[in-house]
Amino acid sequence: MLDIFEFYNLMERNKIMLSFKGDITSELLTSILQIMESKLDNLQEEPKTKKKVYNVLVECLQNLYHHLDARPNAEDGSENHKTAIFMIGKIENEYSIITGNYMLTKNVENLKSKLVKINGMTKDELKEYYKEVLNNDEFSSKGGGGLGMIDIARKSGQKLNFQFVPVDNNFTFFSLNIKIANKE
Amino acid sequence: MDTLIIEGSAKTPDIKFNPQSGVVEIKGRSIPENSIEFYKPLIDWLDKYSFKPQPNTVVNIQLEYFNTSSSKCILDVFKKLEAINKSGNSKVIINWHFEEDDEDMSEAGEDYQAIINVPFNMVMVEE
Secondary structure, eight states: OOOHHHHHHHHHHTTEEEEEEEEOOHHHHHHHHHHHHHHHHHTTOOHHHHHHHHHHHHHHHHHHHHHOOOOBOTTTOOBOOSEEEEEEEEETTEEEEEEEEEEEGGGHHHHHHHHHHHHTOOHHHHHHHHHHHHTSOOOOTTSOOSOHHHHHHHHHOSOOEEEEEEOSSSEEEEEEEEEEEOOO | OOOEEEOOOSSSOEEEEETTTTEEEEEEEEOOSOHHHHHHHHHHHHHHHTTSOOSEEEEEEEEEEEOHHHHHHHHHHHHHHHHHHHHTSSEEEEEEEEETTOHHHHHHHHHHHHHOOSOEEEEEEOO
8 A cells, every 4th residue: 555654754855845646637737826826925935936936837837738648557558648747846945846747758869859958058058049949930739839948948047857767668757857946 | 990808817818909009918927728729819810900000009018927838929929010010001119028027027028029120128117
């Protein structure tokens, strides 16, 4: 049986403010954003920090919404709809936004090279790259403009921390951990 | 031609496009998952307006948050306005509002300013 106390302690140690695992729907994202907005208000964060955290949160959650791939349930073969995991925590002055989702292994290389490219860029290069993609007149089939990760890197001001865990022949579990420092 | 009014929601901004005054306003937050759907009526309205615009078109953008999906649609709106300005039928001016300490929003304005060839005012708003 799942040891819920251990689970609780693990989250407590990592100062998790909110976490969710399940289907990612538009309504869910609206609720999470509302909860986080009021939490940030209650913490009396500087408006600047609050806006950064909120913006990065929106992009991370909408990345899940647009890009995760549903993986069939291993036990009964039923379709595991848009399931993903999301956590936000704050240790001292640094926020962490962590997401995890299944994706098709065949798309890993593409995403990885994009993330590596972004991580190799300076602040000014990221600004130029953002403008270039903004103005390229392309919308992906999934409705995104290919700007999410660039924007997350720009706003957080830190490298994108990511991991790919192969699961089976077709699927890989992708996780992203974004840190946002509260600059006084 | 009718005024386009869309009331804001948790994820979408207040829209007020007035063909009589030539004032076009987008205010609030723009973070819908599907921004193309939300912005389509705005683009369609501007297409119609471009046939008979006012001598002056004043565009007020005052966004608290916008997602990257909206950023491309906002650029599309600006490109329509750029075409109206270029046609010589209306003098277009874009007022990009940002809060005093919101560097990200002021930088976003600069990004658009660099791409779009329309007089662009950066307007700082006190919190």
